[in-house]
Amino acid sequence: MSRLTKMALMASVLACSVAGAAADTIKIGINQPLTGSVAASGNFITDGAKLAAEAINEKGGVLGKQLELVIEDNKSNPSEAAAAAEKLISRDEVSAMMGAWGSSFTLAVMPKLQEYGIPMVVETASSSKVTSAGNPWVFRIAPTSEMEAKAFGQLVPEFAMKKVDFLVVNNDWGLGAAGEFGKMLKEQGVEVGMTETMDPAAQDVSAQLAKIKASDADTLFVTTGYEQLSLVFKQLKALDVNRRVITTGGSQFPDRLAEQLGSAADNSYHILFFAPWFPDAAANPEVAHGYIDQWNQKGYDKSGLSDGFRGYDAITAIAAAVEAAGSADPEAIRDALWKVDVKGVNGNIKFQKVGVEGSESGQSSPNVYVVEIKDGKLALP
Template identity: 60%
Template structure:
């Protein structure tokens, strides 16, 4: 009887704890090929939860982030989401960084009826698939290409012919397709389109192939690790093309250990911490940056970390508007979210098949040049 009573008390205690917090599940690549980005996003999410909890939490309760490592792998991403939903009973999720990982978990969101805020993935397939449990704060590759289209004519020397070097997955191939379409619409020639595996640690063969194409610009799409590698090896090979990276990742390692002297690269980002005054809501950006600094994290990591911060802000507001931490109520409430974020305004428009639309926010895009370890915002 005593043992049974003890077990009952334990169950009661666990249930009470669950009721004392509002859970948010997070699936990010904390290990593996793109771990740097996943860890930065997760840190941003933690800072957002801390800021919200200091202000009283949501529905009178503190937020509790339940974090799973998807190990930079789509199968593990699915496993992590199932754990969060079935074991941890989270009513809402944020994830899963990569388009490939996010597309892999989307059927599970429909199967179990749990909404997810997508903070990074950019493939157009995600919001076009007809999954009403998806709400994306990051831009699609199409949106990013259209934003860059407004800047193309300002380049000197002019952009006349471009090559591509893209990670061989849904994100990289999707980005290349959208930027190719944009350049061709502006009468700019497209040359070679090279790819790399997500775990490649030497890009010298691809860069050697691109060296003699006669293009003036190389568009590179991948995570922090491969962007750093591509730019360093391009500078070593004296690649003649200007390098422009897409997707919002920044090769932060080049701040402390720059590429060859005088070599410049440009990066399309969605938050530029070097010019916080250019943010649409500087006060929100500063609150995030203060939390980042307090943790002693790498300054440049904020270009990724803000994604987690804005994602949690959106989810917390959705829970507040729902009035309860239940999946369907949160899904309905996310359509009503309208708040300032680090990147800009967070609100969702409907995208996809009628009756099964996904939510898509409209973020801002910045161009940052990196030369001799010094960034400058264009």
């Protein structure tokens, strides 16, 4: 064994004993992508989680104990997400977890929850598989694509659409969104044209857009993350495609799009789960204001507000469950999560039983907000 490995071993033993000494806290594991392709969003969510823990601790914590967040990086990779969960559960002995950003990471973590009996609040993930797998340790505050489509359905008449096309990222999230929104629109009598897909890492989508340009639809639905979205808008402009664009998914950062793209993003609408530019339009304005003030006090990047709230709400829900459980025992927290009814930034968090009978998963019903980019500025439509 080299000297370096010996030193590393000693250091890790030391770190373990220090962690073990702090027993007066309630440990919550955070499983987020802090590096890799979706790192930007994962960091914002982690920041939001820290703010919620801080606010709770300032008021005296939960059950007289302080909340301690144990943060692990899942490196934007499903197998790393499962490894991070394993580490959080068996080495850090957390009482509950929040994670794991996105359907594929979350699905990779889920078997661990069942194996060890640890509840997890899922802050981001749209695939219906997460809550239909019969895993009774999963509690999701993020909406499924179906819920998102349904909520947006009430606003469809205002847009007077005749025919729509879809351009979506080629994974569970994008294809799920195209399927659910297409179904909802058809029920409302809107014609559904083509569905084009793009690789999550693709930078050039001009081939897809040339095809869309030739279509006679009046509206284009786009589902992908902010990075690819800004490329889509740039290339729509370059190919002179002029039609209404509606984006879905909740991680679009419309403020950054408006700032960076100027007129290229005009005439676009964005379906979000929190619109930090209009806190008074939120379901719980006082919670929204509190969260925004806290975020700004820390000097965090303002554009992260629309992602960070998910971490904030997840920790709020977990803390409420610990309070109701009266102990830090994972099973007691799981049972108490069913009784949670708290005010979050997005709206009220309350879990309904969904999925396989007898081993239901929890699903909260989040609110949906639409923001428009008009003359390079954000507006409520």
